[in-house]
Amino acid sequence: MDSLADLLHARGSRVTPQRQLVIQQVLATRGHIVPEAIYAKVSQQFPSINRSTVYRTLQLLEEMGLIQHAHVEEGSTRYHRADDPAHLHLVCHDCNAVQEVEDLSVGEPFRQALLERFGFDCDLTHLAIAGRCQACRQRAPSGP
């Protein structure tokens, strides 16, 4: 496998400790991570790092195809590895709990339908879907 340094060199980008730390953080994360969290973690090892460097590195990584971002409801942009195992986020609008569904097969027929009916090739990975979770539905069957 190509080392991170190789990938950077390949596109004429330089290998700096800041970059290495940011990249390491994101790639070490299972699931989503927000820029502020990356900044906080990297700051521990490299206190002089600036937030803008984190943002710039995230842009770079996305251009390189190593990571992707998603907008999950309110709050900041969430980043995840491009090869992160796909999953749906079931966001409960009552208790705000987020259930992750790793088995994307639930969505496959839906994907197929969108492709056949509208020619739209959608990406169901990392999709956030709002609704009510089981617990909340049992606690109060109708209203909030």
Next chain:
Amino acid sequence: MDSLADLLHARGSRVTPQRQLVIQQVLATRGHIVPEAIYAKVSQQFPSINRSTVYRTLQLLEEMGLIQHAHVEEGSTRYHRADDPAHLHLVCHDCNAVQEVEDLSVGEPFRQALLERFGFDCDLTHLAIAGRCQACRQRAPSGP
């Protein structure tokens, strides 16, 4: 049907021209509208209105259950009438075009599956789904 004024009075809220104009704008809109657009439109009829009044009115309307908001990819929060006909947004990440799908039956099996498998009662109305539209797929079958 209850007049807007009745609904406001019912909860002890006052009926101001600013509120009436904002509410009128949102309710007159088919589909989504962003706060800035509401501000721009209302400003024409009521130049002294302030953006914060628009934001405050939107919050009020949402509390009253008349409108809802959604986060469709980047950009500001989008508002729509609570009784807006449901639709999916197919957002193409190549050309940024948004195709609206009014027929929610495409998603019904998916909804059922989530309900049965995870007890999650999801709201597929106004959901934004990322992917590639037909035109972009034909123009360049694989990469962007």
Next chain:
DNA sequence: TTGATTGCAAACCGTTTGCATTAGT
């Protein structure tokens, strides 16, 4: 009259930018 609502200005948060300095190549 009086308390809810407004406009204003200032703050907020997440993010981006221009620029001089630093440091990888």
Next chain:
DNA sequence: ACTAATGCAAACGGTTTGCAATCAA
């Protein structure tokens, strides 16, 4: 030595806030 990358500070866009003035009740 060359120039990409950094840190800084300042700006950004979207949104929220505290406050005194206003206005619907």
